[in-house]
Amino acid sequence: MKLKYIPVFTDDMDALISFYSEKLGFTVAGKMAFIEGWEGTVLEADNLPDAAIVVTAGNTTNNKACIILSTDDCLADYHLYKSKGLFFCTAPRYLPAGMQAEFLDPAGNLFVLLEERNYNEL
């Protein structure tokens, strides 16, 4: 078993899908209804082989997601996304878990780029 689909809700499907594809490099893999009455667009990315985002029309006010993306090199990915015009709400900073930077998508979902670091290792 594995964790695969991450639903996000929006009232403007096109805007969110174009944000994911232009800024984050996702591609549309198709449409599917996972739960009755909720049809969503499935988005996949090459660098995220095991997970897919499902964009679904719905009320955004009570349906905000927080998605934590794990990266090997937070600073390089931060720089890459920033050069594509993504606005980060926090610059890379150091936390006990490692280095992280945060940004929001147009629907208000919080994305965290996290590079986990082991501080006990030599």
Add this chain to the structure above:
Amino acid sequence: MDYSKTLRNNNKIYSRTGSQRQSQQHAADFSMRFVLSGNERYDIGHRNLSIYPDSFLLLNSGTQYSSDTDSSEPVQSFHINFDRQFLQDFRDCITMKDSKLLARQGTAAKPDQEYNETIYPFRGDIRYNVHHLKHHLDNGIQDEMLINEYLHHCLINYYSIYNEEVLTKVDKLGFLNKGTRLEILRRLNMAKEYLYSNFNQNISLDDLADHACLSVNHLLRTFKQAFNQTPHQFLIQLRLQRAQLLLKSTKYPINEVVNLIGFECPSSFIRLFKTHYKITPLKYRQTA
């Protein structure tokens, strides 16, 4: 991989691998010296310092030094020299308020700030950032914005190390006068760098105190105050840490490792290693 890269803002990065003896002498920019494998020796005035992969050296601009590598193993060294203006901008950026930064007209030259020129531990965030930077440079990255982003973060990391290793330790010393505390800590750091550089020798307390320009009693008392351990405890911990490095990165038999880190008796080394890390050296090597 050997290269030297000068960025448009005059920051310089050198990477060198070699086993032969080299000797140079020149005044450096403010720079950080890392060794990723092997060890490199620096002579600054009468101080002889050795850097290993678990520590790095900081040099202020204008310091005269000579360095050489002298070992059978290839030594991989990595140097970052920071441009004066870059350093100044970084300092303004973290010390001044936004409104002041915006209102600033022209850049008045300020005197260079002197940093505590000694050996610092190379671990945690700075280690990750330097390794990432080197990885990108080895792969021929051309994006100077990204390189400068890494350099900026190296400085952030250095400041937090400085805060941890110098400022918080200064506050632990029991002297009223701040100037006295700073001076004592500077000397204690000289003792520490002596331990870092001669960890595999038989070090007597007299030599150590002599190097630090403190009396033996004074050294013992203040060292414990600042670092929460005696020089001997610090030395043992350092030796075990370097033993870990050797176990991980070389194929030397345990007996050889024991000799290389300056222990005399393998069984006491194994006992200490086990009490410290809850694992025997051999098992550690197998899991590493």
